[in-house]
Amino acid sequence: MLNTPTPELLNQLKQIVGPSGVVDQPQDIAPYLVDHRKLYRGATSLVLRPESTEQVSQILKLCHAHHIGVVPVGGNTSYCGGATPSSAGNEIVVSLSRLKRIRHIDPDNYTLTVEAGCVLAEVQQAAEAADRLFPLSLGSEGSCQIGGNLSTNAGGTAVLRYGMARDLVLGLEVVLPDGRVLDDLNALRKNNTGYDLRDLFIGAEGTLGIITAATLKLYPLPRTRVTALVAVDDPAAAVALLSFLRSSGSDALSTFELMPRIAIELVCRHIAGINDPFDDTHPWYVLIEASTAQLTDHLTEELSEVLVRSQQNQLVREVLLAQSSSQREFFWRIRETIPEAQTRAGGSIKHDVSVSISDLPKFIEEGTALCKGIAPEGVMVIYGHLGDGSLHFNINTPDAGAHPEFFAKKTALNNAVHELAMRYRGSISAEHGIGQLKRDELVEFKNPVAMQLMHTIKQALDPHGIMNPGKVLAGD
């Protein structure tokens, strides 16, 4: 059982970080009490902002001894309430935002060691300043932190080429729930020395400890990027196009994002400065990008050739190729402003599912039919990272009104989409994680043996259950 911190304990905790690391006034605490999607509202009497691994260690040691729940928070952009404390108010929040030094960059080893509170965009910039690429890229990169990215094993738009956050980490520094520091900040690509402990903490959503620093993999900085916006008939054509591009030797492919007509209409209507770049309307679109470290025309030539053949084979309806950086940015802006446009258009019920790429077209078709059966008034906004098999499978309200009768169908819609995903051996959380949002569903959908193992690991590392209580796994 977890305790409520006494005033004396709160004082001890405040002393660890000093006055500049204490947030205890209600108006300053307020932003930590709601999640990005405003689904949850929590309570706490103290937010600590440590500025060293040592301070994090002391905080956890004390909380471990007194059985106090600790909620780590990075950029607070979680889509599943992962960093929002419970409404009971007895947990403390630990924000990593002051732990933000770039510790070391090693261009020859293609590695970068940063502290957990570095904002993703700053990490990308630090790499670029050394003529390197840190490829993780998400819509929230201006606010989310590397610690949060690793804790959620974030995905994003370059997974097709570079993998998830997990694939971009070599070493970690983690403060364990009892305050011990696991210093595993190695920068090695080969290191077979027992269990891979690092991977335990990546994607653990703060339930096994606090990540304080990471050594990340870097890649050559692309000098040539070819970006195309392609119109296709349907998701099946998009999948066929992806296969064709890959088998035609496009190793350089880094992005393949599917968007429906409705997404283009929403961004044109709700986002300033965006208009439909095509003359005609099309049912589906794909944003494609290929890149290479060479400064070359060959990539444009190659991709154009393959796309010309795709057009001849009627695999694609129309192709626009960005002719300048500003056109490239414009194509990306269309894709990246879909979430915002969707929010402005009204409320929505969201799913973050993945299935094998070959099953995606059928999944979209069957999922749409199921959802339309339950909520005929809903607007299907299905888009996402087709290149890695994941989809934002969202259903919007018909307009910006409140629509309580639509939201009453939320559980039915969630179940329908998630059960369908399971039938395809897919995932109910491709990249956003479990947090509080999907905790109870996880029990229904995840293999029981896997659930048992997760509890065993949690019990071994965090016997008092102080780390991010009630997230991912239900407490006792």
Place this chain on the structure above:
Amino acid sequence: MSKILVCIKRVIDYNVRIRVKPDGSGIVTDGVKMSINPFDEIALEEAVRLKERGIASEVIVVSLGPTETQQQLRVGLAMGADRAILIQHDTAVEPVTVARAFLKVVEQEAPLLVITGKQAIDDDNAQTGQMLAALWNRPQACFASRLEINGNSALVTREVDDGMETLEVDLPAVVTTDLRLNEPRYVKLPEIMKAKKKQLDVLMLNDMGVPVSQQFTTLKVSPPPVRQKGVLVKDAKELIDQLKLKGVLQ
């Protein structure tokens, strides 16, 4: 019928982080992405639109630069220019030399209109269009945000400090383009393929009888001073104290 000549420049892409050479002799251009000067892209778009509206019969895109400039000319052809001319020269030249070289092409082609960007984003000279008009002895209307052709004259609206100014110029004339004139189009794949087959003539600057003057010498190129890290202040009082300390407030 009438021709439009569009002058474009190959410049470092505006997205590239500019680096100064360690010896201060210039900026690093090796391995750096190059693009059409964005203002010139607007000039191209305007010319192609005039052709689409039946006001011009042919759009010719011209540039002075190294042989790689053919890439930017091909983009111009994909956007809708009919043919391209490269005046090849491997080192950078001053605006007056560029204007003199373009004048040769103008004399050859006798266009109704020459359109170019109001300035190039690399050295920000904003001189080539004006010099070309002077050498050609024809009117100029610079920084256009609207362009309307009526027979033998053009109405050109330009943004000035206190509002909008509209000029009427006799054609032929030189017009330079501002950002607000239009938004360049998105190029469809078939146009890009077609552009590969369009005519692209190469002239050598050294064979054109153009004096290559060197009136300026670059003494030193240096990066702007690095911005100082900001400080966080607790309250208004500390802010005022800090400002006084820095001598901003008395």
